[in-house]
Amino acid sequence: MAGKKQAPVEETKKTVSASGTVSLKEIIGELNEVLDLAMQLEKPSAAVSAIMAKAKVSGLLNKDDEEDGDIDDSPFEIIHVE
Numbered sequence: 001m002a003g004k005k006q007a008p009v010e011e012t013k014k015t016v017s018a019s020g021t022v023s024l025k026e027i028i029g030e031l032n033e034v035l036d037l038a039m040q041l042e043k044p045s046a047a048v049s050a051i052m053a054k055a056k057v058s059g060l061l062n063k064d065d066e067e068d069g070d071i072d073d074s075p076f077e078i079i080h081v082e
Contacts, residue, residue, distance in 0.1 A: 027057050 031054045038046035055061040 024057060028054060031057070 031050050035047055035050035035054075038044075038050055052061070
């Protein structure tokens with residue numbers, strides 16, 4: 001859907017937290033675990049997939065951005081949960 005804007009990340013986090021489903025912090029933590037495992041197993045494509053998933057759930061990348069080549073390059077905080 002070209003031109004459709006996604007809800008701001010903060011708004012999405014509130015909605016997910018309110019529903020009691022899962023938090024962004026939990027998702028990032030799980031993706032970090034997957035990334036660590038991919039690196040240990042020397043599986044670069046799995047590592048790249050985990051990195052891209054982190055970017056997407058963090059709101060840094062979405063399908064429209066990929067198609068248009070318009071990636072948000074504003075400053076962001078990298079979250080690594082251990």
